[in-house]
Amino acid sequence: MSDIVIKAEALGKLYTIGHEAQNERYLALRDVLMHNARNLWNKTKDLAKGTPIIQGDTMEEVWALRDASFEIHRGEAVGIIGHNGAGKSTLLKVLSRITEPSAGRVTIKGRVASLLEVGTGFHPELTGRENIYLNGAILGMTRQEIKIKFDEIVAFAETEKYLDTPVKRYSSGMCVRLAFAVAAHLEPEVLLVDEVLAVGDAEFQKKCLGKMEDVSKTGRTVLFVSHNMLAIESLCKKAILLTDGFTTPFDSVGSAIAEYLSNISDISGEVNWDSPEEAPGNHQVRLKAVRIVSDGQVTATPSIKQDIEVQIDYWNLENNGRRLISLHILNAMGLVLFSTANYKTASLTYDPWVNNKYPIGLFRTTCTIPKFLLNTGTHSITLYINGTMATDNIIFKQNVISLDVQDDPDRLEEYSGGWTGAIRPKLAWKTEKLE
């Protein structure tokens, strides 16, 4: 039963991206006309030749996937992990034949179904019943198959009452449930799933995970892309790690996740942007640096025994704006442990700048995470800098910096095992002799 179902050999996918020349300043109408005329001429040439035209003045070739080689055996559930833009979705698109590879070759045995999105092709004017048939057909089910599973699908989605209501009257949750129910009843030999569990409420997500587990237990081959390491770990036994388009297959999902987390960002304790033009931000605010400081030292490996300072340096480039800073602290599994902000009512120490109008200049905002709050291990930080209102986002940077919290050697003497739980606070304990 361990024959190879998917075999990828030196698979590559090249995208050509056009950039508009930015430095070119048009001096006269004549230049503009010349530029447009040249553009038109180039496009006409492309059109005549039948080559795809690219918008922009300069072209950049980007290999979204390079030299990807791996083998997947029958009945395996394989997780695909990697950063945003590492090529996960491109890999699934190539495997599901949505887009053609630029190099290499894949051999797939058996029927393939891909689930890159929940509810592809749902039409708001059609009823729930009609959409089940439509979506099923789009995902590759035959009418007969859908008929057989129809009641099961409806029961799974819990939308019996609204079967003959147009989907546009559904709540978004109902829509997602119905869409996932159809997808969950697909029975191909190879199933490719992109980040689809990121929708729906927690209860439904759990149900979906359970369903996915059943699918992989029935001997089907599942390829599963997710940012949720918990989901990957519980569903998959093996994993493929993608870094900048390169694949590294792992025989155990645990080691793949460990490898993924270890290169989550360069673990130096400080990230710098020297020129404002390249830093995250816009004309209002640009980031300058983010660093982790513990015990007066810049470090990516603070001790659990010390307060951890997160310093954010940024240029304010616009007078009279308000700036609100907020952080999300995520653990290695991608779970948000907590979020914090320097709002007056949300912070322990009042930061007067939060209600002030910022002049132009360089600023540093520091957030102190108390000692004995984070558990040991890798954490990553998501940074938000907002304008006047919390909804007015200027900078949103995921994984802006990461830190690896070190255990307290003294505590290891008492108990050397790991501490279960997302956080590891030190709490007050006492025992009294009552009798």
Place this chain on the structure above:
Amino acid sequence: MPNSSFSHTQEQVLVIEPGRSEKNYWADLWRYRELFLILAWRDISVRYKQTIIGILWAIIRPLLTMVVFTVIFGRIAKLPSDGSAPYALLVFAAMLPWSLFSNALSESSNSLISNANLIGKVYFPRLIIPAATMVTAFIDFLSSFIILIGMMVYYQFAPSWQILLLPCFIILALLASLGPGLWITAINVKYRDFRYVIPFITQFGLYVSPVGFSSNIIPEQWRLLYSLNPIVGVIDGFRWCILGGNSPLYVPGFMLSLAIITFFLWLGVSRFRKTEKTFADLI
């Protein structure tokens, strides 16, 4: 009976390689026939759900155009009809294939863009999308066909045996629109401004093609050249079927139209297939 449909089928092996042309492309198309039907059904059902007058719309447009053309070309310009056929019937016999052609052309040309979400997320032979729009155009055609029957009853005009060949010409009209439709929809994916070509074709073509007049009034020496417009052959064929002996078929011109239709169909399919695999990257 779980997995029934899979366990019996021979396990297929799929090889994905750059530039590899599908060996069983047409078989694949056949395998996805259910999706074709369901997409056609979706288009029709959505069309008639959103509008109150739904079917009426398909009737009113050709009917009013027919009235205007009959008045302008028949009464004011006093152009001759074919044989003893009433002028209104002459116009409507051409209005039917013309609106079938122009509806099918405009629907198929915009089909890929309006189904962009499907193309980026699932695989199926892309040809299904423009092909499914043919069905919608055909349903509209059927509803306006009722008017023709009403008119024939009103004018007490009995069709002859040629009417039995009408289905062939309906298919011809659809093929005539499918060819350019495929080509334009493929270009449309890359250059969105190509969609503005369609209203131009459908408006300009209405006057260039023999809809408001009989193609018999074209001077003999220009007749063959005029038949370079593929719709001329389709319209002549429709008139021949509906008006019978009153409107004999001009065979050399018809053959030329047929050749042009075939050429455009080949061009459309081959351009479409050549660019098909890049749709997901461009859309």
